[in-house]
Amino acid sequence: MAYRKTPAEIHRLTAAREHLVGCATRVVAEVGWSQASVTAVADAAGIAAGSVYQHFPSKAALAVEVFRRAAGREVEVLGEVLHGPGDPVERLARGVEVFARRALENRGLAHALLAAPAEPAVGAERLAFRRRYRALFAEVVHEGVATGALPAQNGEITAAALTGAIGEVLVDPLGGPGDADTDALLADLTALALRCAGAPRS
Amino acid sequence: MAYRKTPAEIHRLTAAREHLVGCATRVVAEVGWSQASVTAVADAAGIAAGSVYQHFPSKAALAVEVFRRAAGREVEVLGEVLHGPGDPVERLARGVEVFARRALENRGLAHALLAAPAEPAVGAERLAFRRRYRALFAEVVHEGVATGALPAQNGEITAAALTGAIGEVLVDPLGGPGDADTDALLADLTALALRCAGAPRS
DNA sequence: GAAAGAAGTGAACCACCGTTCATAGCTTCC
């Protein structure tokens, strides 16, 4: 044999791959899936279109990777908050707030993850992650029902409503174009969440 | 002059157009916007691909027409229920129930209207109609707040949550594939809606 | 330094799809 990947080379390759995924994520967040052509992504990463295929077998595979990375981060953060300290109702409120705040802080990415038109492979991925968000919320709702803090209810539906509400607000900002008051919006959203779950009025 | 459209001819033309729109709606409901190519739609209507352009200047125009017809019906029905008799809370519950029931009865179409990936022109239309659904719900919520039946709240967000929740449930049926129990689902949804709006517990 | 092999390149390829257009078939009017 006359060639073996040296550690430095391996590192260079994975770095290139990471760089590609990062740039692709940025492009998707900025212009959406439909406009994120292989050429556009490659340009953003400073490589040739053909080189993308050194790292991924197809555009769909790259897209799925981009989606999984970004959506995975959100699931992780949400999970930490929902499984953190505090009683179920508090955690639910904080979870909604964090989830929504992160989405509002990176609207483009959030839109891409939750709503923007995408190829079927990404659509399937989106479905899977929606289930995970929903499951996380539902878990806390069930907990609240068990401890008596919340009334009996279909937790899955409550959870669906929470993600749906945040998605709605993201897709079509109600307060006009400007972020007139993000904090107020977040406050309204958490209040909605507590009503949705049937938490006692404060 | 040697030619003028006779009434019968006019009727034939508009009928052909209607037939085209109807078939296109069916195709979209069955396979989604992305798979509803001009050829597929023309085939379904039993005409040549080129003939579509006798009735519509572009595929986008046909798509928009299909969307407007279908979404317009829903707005109308929802409006009638929400503006009908009964106190605001009752109307809200009935509105959610009717909206969701119709969606569940024609899942394919509902999915196309609310969620399925679509070309930009349809996306814009969708945004406009979402605002209308939302406005209708918000109106009733405001009414309820005014009469004291509901607590003070951001009605727009409550309305967004309601449409979002129904959309969520549609996109990813929670109870597995089967309609295990549509009535139970509807009951859970209306219960959710009332909690969302903060209606007194029954 | 030279051979061997991998990564990078970008122009060309190809499939798909909306759209057009020359042609054929019908309808209207005299």
Next chain:
DNA sequence: GGAAGCTATGAACGGTGGTTCACTTCTTTC
């Protein structure tokens, strides 16, 4: 019946965008 005008047709066109591939460039090994 025939001229004029409209509608219907479907093969051909053109743009787009993912993918390929012969070739260049860089890295490793001896």
